[in-house]
Amino acid sequence: MKILIVVFGLLAWIGCHDESKDINLEIYEAEATWTNMLAVDGCSWHFSVASGDSTVSLLPDEASKVKIEKELGKSEDYYSFTKVRLKYSLTGAKATVPCGWGATGTFDEIKIVEIKKQ
Numbered sequence: 001m002k003i004l005i006v007v008f009g010l011l012a013w014i015g016c017h018d019e020s021k022d023i024n025l026e027i028y029e030a031e032a033t034w035t036n037m038l039a040v041d042g043c044s045w046h047f048s049v050a051s052g053d054s055t056v057s058l059l060p061d062e063a064s065k066v067k068i069e070k071e072l073g074k075s076e077d078y079y080s081f082t083k084v085r086l087k088y089s090l091t092g093a094k095a096t097v098p099c100g101w102g103a104t105g106t107f108d109e110i111k112i113v114e115i116k117k118q
Contacts, residue, residue, distance in 0.1 A: 025089065026089060026090075027087055027088070027089050027113055028086075028087070028088055028089065028090075029085070029086070029087045030049045030050075030085075030086055030088075031049075031050070031083070031084075031085060031086075031118075032047045032048060032049045032058075032083075032084050032085075032086040033047065033048045033081050033082065033083055033084070034046075034047060034068065034072060034075075034080075034081075034082040034084055035047070035048050035080070035081055035082075036075065036077060036078060036079060036080045037079065038078055038079075038098065038099070038100060039078040039079040040079065040100070041099070041100025041101060042099065042100060043057070043097050043098070043099040043100075043105040044097045044098045044099070045075050045097065046058065046059050046097055046105070046107060047059070047060070047084075047086065047110070049086070056108075057105065057107045058088070058107055058108055058109070058110045059095040059096075059097055059107045059108070059109050059110070060109070060110055060111075060112055061091055061093075061095070061109050061110065061111050063111065064088075064110065064111055064112035067112050067114075067115055068112065068115060071084075071115050071116065071117055072084070072115075072117055082117065083117075083118040084115050084116060084117055084118060085114075085115070085116045085118060086112065086114075086115055087112070087113040087114040087115070088110040088111060088112050088113055089110065089111050089113065090108060090109070090110055090111075091108075091109045091110060091111050092109075093108075093109040094106050094107065094108060094109060095107060095108075095109040
């Protein structure tokens with residue numbers, strides 16, 4: 001009887017175990033611009049991606065910043081546009097970035113799979 005209780009307990013524990021998965025496993029590929037327009041009252045470092053008739057702004061997660069620095073170097077300029085080829089997935093989170101006049105921008109956060117300077 002004790003074995004049966006232990007087995008059912010393990011099954012219940014496995015069934016209720018919460019696994020954290022990426023919200024969006026789909027990987028997107030796009031031409032993007034690694035942009036900093038803070039000096040002209042725009043927003044600090046973010047990706048600008050053309051989407052139809054508009055432009056979408058995206059922010060890298062902390063782990064992705066290492067990949068960006070490895071491919072593009074340190075982000076020290078206060079006004080910059082660097083064209084890149086980007087493979088990424090959405091994390092499902094939002095991130096903020098400083099913008100001009102003390103404002104902040106809130107954009108979708110991404111996990112970079114691959115980045116190449118053009």
